[in-house]
Amino acid sequence: MNSLTKGRIQVIIDSFDVGGTEIHIVRTFSQLVKKGYCVSLLTFESTGNLFDAAAEAGIEVLAPDASTSTLAPPALFSVVKHLHKHISRDAGTIVCVYLPRAYLLAGFLHLVMRLPSKLVSFRRSMNNYQTKHRFFGWLERRLHSYTNFIVANSKAIVKQLESEEGVSPERLKLVYNGIDITPFHRVCSDVNVRQELCLPDKAVILVVVANLIPYKGHDDLLRAISLLTKSGKQNAILICAGDGLENRGDLLNLASQLGVEEQIFWLGSRWDIPSLLAHADIGVLPSHEEGFSNAVLEGMAASLPMVVTNVGGNAEAVIDGETGLVVPSKNPKALAAALEKLILDKELRQSMGSAGLKRVHERFSLDACVDAYEALFNEVLGSR
Numbered sequence: 260m261n262s263l264t265k266g267r268i269q270v271i272i273d274s275f276d277v278g279g280t281e282i283h284i285v286r287t288f289s290q291l292v293k294k295g296y297c298v299s300l301l302t303f304e305s306t307g308n309l310f311d312a313a314a315e316a317g318i319e320v321l322a323p324d325a326s327t328s329t330l331a332p333p334a335l336f337s338v339v340k341h342l343h344k345h346i347s348r349d350a351g352t353i354v355c356v357y358l359p360r361a362y363l364l365a366g367f368l369h370l371v372m373r374l375p376s377k378l379v380s381f382r383r384s385m386n387n388y389q390t391k392h393r394f395f396g397w398l399e400r401r402l403h404s405y406t407n408f409i410v411a412n413s414k415a416i417v418k419q420l421e422s423e424e425g426v427s428p429e430r431l432k433l434v435y436n437g438i439d440i441t442p443f444h445r446v447c448s449d450v451n452v453r454q455e456l457c458l459p460d461k462a463v464i465l466v467v468v469a470n471l472i473p474y475k476g477h478d479d480l481l482r483a484i485s486l487l488t489k490s491g492k493q494n495a496i497l498i499c500a501g502d503g504l505e506n507r508g509d510l511l512n513l514a515s516q517l518g519v520e521e522q523i524f525w526l527g528s529r530w531d532i533p534s535l536l537a538h539a540d541i542g543v544l545p546s547h548e549e550g551f552s553n554a555v556l557e558g559m560a561a562s563l564p565m566v567v568t569n570v571g572g573n574a575e576a577v578i579d580g581e582t583g584l585v586v587p588s589k590n591p592k593a594l595a596a597a598l599e600k601l602i603l604d605k606e607l608r609q610s611m612g613s614a615g616l617k618r619v620h621e622r623f624s625l626d627a628c629v630d631a632y633e634a635l636f637n638e639v640l641g642s643r
Contacts, residue, residue: 265295266636267352269376270318271342271365275300275307277502277528278470279553280357280383283436285309289316290629296636301345303338303361321345342368350375353639357381359388363395366402377639380409382416384550385571386423400424407639408432412551413572432635435572436551437628440619442533443560452498452538456524462496463602466539466563468532468554469546471503476545476568477510482591483545485517487599495522495602500535502528536561540608541601546570547588556623559583559615564608566597576623582615 270288275281288298299319310320323341342365347354354369354376356362362380369378380402389396403409403426410432411417417433420426452464465484469475477499487495507525514520529535536542542558542565549571556576558565565583567573579585584597601608 266640267297267299267347267349268355268636269299269301269347269352270355270357271301271346271361272357273302273360274304275302275309275313276304277308281307281309283553284357285312285316285318286439286625287437287628287632288318289313290625291632292317294629294633299347301342301365303341303364338364339368343372346372346374347376348372348374351640352376353636354378355381357383359395359399362402363398366406367398370402370405377407378405379635379639380406382409382411382420382550385416385548386419387548403430406430408635410434410635412436413575415571415575416550434628434631434635435575435623436553436556437623437625437631438553438556438560438619439625440560440616443536443557452535456496456498458496459494462494463541464496464498464539465541465543465598466498466500466535466558467543467545468500468535468557469544470501471499471506471510473506474547475501476547476588477506478513479589479591479594480543480545481510481513481517481519481523483595483598484519484522486591486595487602488519488522490595490599492599492602493522495598496524497522498524498526498535498539500526500529500532532557533561536563539563541566541598542583543594543598544568544573545588545594546573549573551576556619559612559619559623562609562612562616564601564611565615566594566601568594576618577615578618582611582618 270284292298299321300313301321305323305325313320346365346368356365403424408430409420409426411420412435417431420431421428467480471477484497514523536558542563544552544555544567546568551572555565555567555573559582565577567577567585568588569585570588574585577583577585586593586597
């Protein structure tokens with residue numbers, strides 16, 4: 260190990276396109292590189308939208324020559340071969356595994372190879388996916404006892420890992436996501452979404468930042484917008500920032516059926532989220548399931564009141580009635596009522612937005628997250 264290196268960390272994740280977990284990895288581990296850690300990124304995919312960002316941050320990218328987007332033979336063999344070649348065998352290295360597919364393959368390989376490197380699993384969602392893949396859920400629970408630590412990003416996940424998956428408390432760690440709040444509470448003048456979309460000044464802009472996948476609850480949000488429209492709130496405009504070609508067509512059809520297509524703007528994947536948030540009035544995340552959402556923190560950092568569903572760590576980030584409103588999941592009527600309350604009360608929006616910014620600054624800063632990671636890694640290197 261280089262005398263200037265605090266420690267060696269290898270991050271393993273199946274793909275590295277734009278997403279909450281992937282952005283979190285770039286932000287957090289780039290700061291650890293600045294602190295003197297040597298970080299590498301091992302993926303199953305040959306390309307990724309965030310590869311360049313990782314490389315620019317000083318993170319070594321170890322990607323396969325050919326894409327391995329499926330786990331069916333012979334792709335599975337290629338993934339295992341790639342992992343076998345690059346997974347760390349150094350006793351002083353901490354192998355950090357993100358998301359279930361990477362945990363199953365890398366964790367199992369780490370076990371059968373009896374590698375001396377430390378293994379840490381990062382769980383960033385509730386375990387709903389295990390009900391659809393029971394064998395893999397069983398295998399994942401077997402790996403828990405072999406892993407040095409399992410790190411969750413919300414109390415809800417910690418509770419579930421302990422009560423439902425039998426993870427002993429001494430193996431569990433809670434580290435909340437952290438964000439750099441500077442770009443979000445600074446007014447951005449490069450993009451004005453009202454001008455870009457030709458929106459009237461009186462329009463109340465709602466914004467949801469989430470990929471268009473079913474469990475993010477966009478369909479519930481469209482139905483809530485329909486209810487608002489029927490109650491005379493046609494001035495509410497919804498901006499959707501996020502990618503997802505498979506579900507986009509269904510959502511467009513639903514918006515048309517509900518008669519709200521002119522109130523919805525589908526912007527796709529955007530790199531100017533701080534600017535979008537700076538010109539919005541209300542943030543919303545109607546998820547059916549969640550771990551701990553960076554999008555919620557970013558909305559709060561932009562001084563937006565947040566309307567979120569009571570799943571995962573949402574209610575740990577948003578204090579109901581103080582920094583936003585927390586509503587039941589899969590309940591368009593309750594979602595519409597919460598949005599209407601904020602649409603009608605500008606002063607309430609402003610007071611909740613200010614409280615949200617203060618809460619992010621005090622509890623969910625990037626510095627706090629990086630410090631927690633560093634403390635964790637010091638403990639891992641001292642553990643058996």
